[in-house]
Structures are given as structure tokens and as C-alpha cells.
Amino acid sequence: MLGNLEVAFDDRERICLLEIRTNPIDWTAENFLSLPQHRESAAVRFVADYDLHGIATLDVSLRICRDHAQHALGFKFGDYVAWRWADVANGLAIGVTQDDYLSELRLLNVELDV
Numbered sequence: 001m002l003g004n005l006e007v008a009f010d011d012r013e014r015i016c017l018l019e020i021r022t023n024p025i026d027w028t029a030e031n032f033l034s035l036p037q038h039r040e041s042a043a044v045r046f047v048a049d050y051d052l053h054g055i056a057t058l059d060v061s062l063r064i065c066r067d068h069a070q071h072a073l074g075f076k077f078g079d080y081v082a083w084r085w086a087d088v089a090n091g092l093a094i095g096v097t098q099d100d101y102l103s104e105l106r107l108l109n110v111e112l113d114v
Helices: none
Strands: 005-009 015-020 062-067 072-077 084-089 092-096 102-108
Antiparallel strands (some): 062 072, 072 102, 092 102
8 A cells, every 4th residue: 555545466566456545536637747758668666564465555645646638647656756757567657756766656548537
């Protein structure tokens, strides 16, 4: 758990589920800066204290933002600014700070009804 966002992984450590535990009317409408045209591919490893069931809970400040024009949904952690972007899966990009801390997960090409 990352704040109100549950991230689940399969046995090959790939993200297989993102579950949002907030009401969409609480999401912030925002105009995202465009992502760089060419992004590197990357793998992400969450460093945390996992319990016997492989579950870790991190108390982080999370803002969920949507950009209707870009058809994107952003999960922004704290007030950190993404300095570099990478693709971790089709339709999922991550932004990291200059010292490689996660600042944002961004779902791309999503239909937003809210």
C-alpha cells in the first residue's frame, strides 16, 4: 500500500494491479506537463519491509490527479518533482527525482469519466 494506492505484483515481480482507494470526485483536475517523447525502459523495485504475506504498507502523501486532455491519471507522491521519466509497462510511466526516489506513477491513454 502506498497511501490510498494498492500496488500488487505477480510472481515475476511485475505490476499486475493498481487499486485506487479513493473516490474519483476527490481527484484533482490538472494540466500535466508532457512527458518526454523518448523515455527509457526501466524496472522498479519497491524497497520496503514486507510481512510474511508479502505485504508492505508505506505511509506516504499521495495526490491523485487527472488530465482529461492527455487521457492520463497521475499518482503524485509528496511534493517531489519528476526529473526523469521511464516506461515500466505499456501505458505506465514513472517519474523519479534527481536522486532516484519515486515521485509519480502515470497511467497513460485512459478513459476518464470523472
